[in-house]
Ligand SMILES: Nc1nc2c(ncn2[C@@H]2O[C@H](COP(=O)(O)OP(=O)(O)O)[C@@H](O)[C@H]2O)c(=O)[nH]1
């Protein structure tokens with residue numbers, strides 16, 4: 696494996712993930728040392744109340760390259776992602792969940808894909824959630840395709856790499872689960888090249904999943920309406936000229 700010529704920020708949104716956090720942060724350090732010369736690992740503690748905050752501070756002192764961003768209060772998944780992007784300083788920004796439902800080692804195959812793309816967004820294979828979660832994802836994917844024309848498989852999958860310049864052009868407003876669609880849509884409409892790959896999904900071994908909470912789903916729908924008002928639907932959106940520092944202007948898949 697060739698060491699990437701890019702520097703890499705890895706961040707984890709973490710809300711009450713005391714048990715899985717040490718393992719995933721260690722796995723991130725191991726794979727980053729193998730794949731990149733220059734990296735940082737950021738834990739976004741999203742107002743945790745289970746001791747994750749104190750644990751994250753200890754990891755910052757003991758693990759090289761680890762930094763912590765604390766939210767005094769819970770801001771939601773989108774709020775946690777926005778904080779992560781604001782504090783990330785490297786050329787490429789990768790994020791995944793702190794609950795260890797993904798394998799950091801798959802970065803070996805995913806990271807090289809950015810060489811010919813601006814965004815790498817993965818989809819879950821062998822999904823380890825109850826069947827109704829897969830149904831929700833399928834319905835959501837069809838809805839955002841129909842409303843916005845976003846043709847991305849499993850847009851909510853938390854295994855993504857963005858080039859820094861793609862993020863810097865975005866205006867991000869979602870505090871909840873719509874953040875992934877808000878980002879992918881802006882990247883697609885600006886003409887950045889988006890590529891996809893499957894990654895294995897693993898069962899959550901600790902903590903509590905919150906992606907299927909009714910509050911989270913209702914908030915996502917409110918955010919979808921706001922996004923539709925701001926960015927327009929696939930029928931009303933007028934394409935802008937491609938962004939000036941596109942690495943692959945006009946290409947999107
Ligand atoms: N859902 C949710 N997740 C958060 C929040 N803040 C941070 N996270 C983190 O986002 C990731 C995904 O959350 P999870 O509940 O596992 O969602 P699921 O995998 O879709 O069930 C985990 O790493 C959480 O710790 C929040 O306010 N809500």
Ligand SMILES: [Mg+2]
Nearest residue numbers: 792794796904
């Ligand atoms: Mg999860």
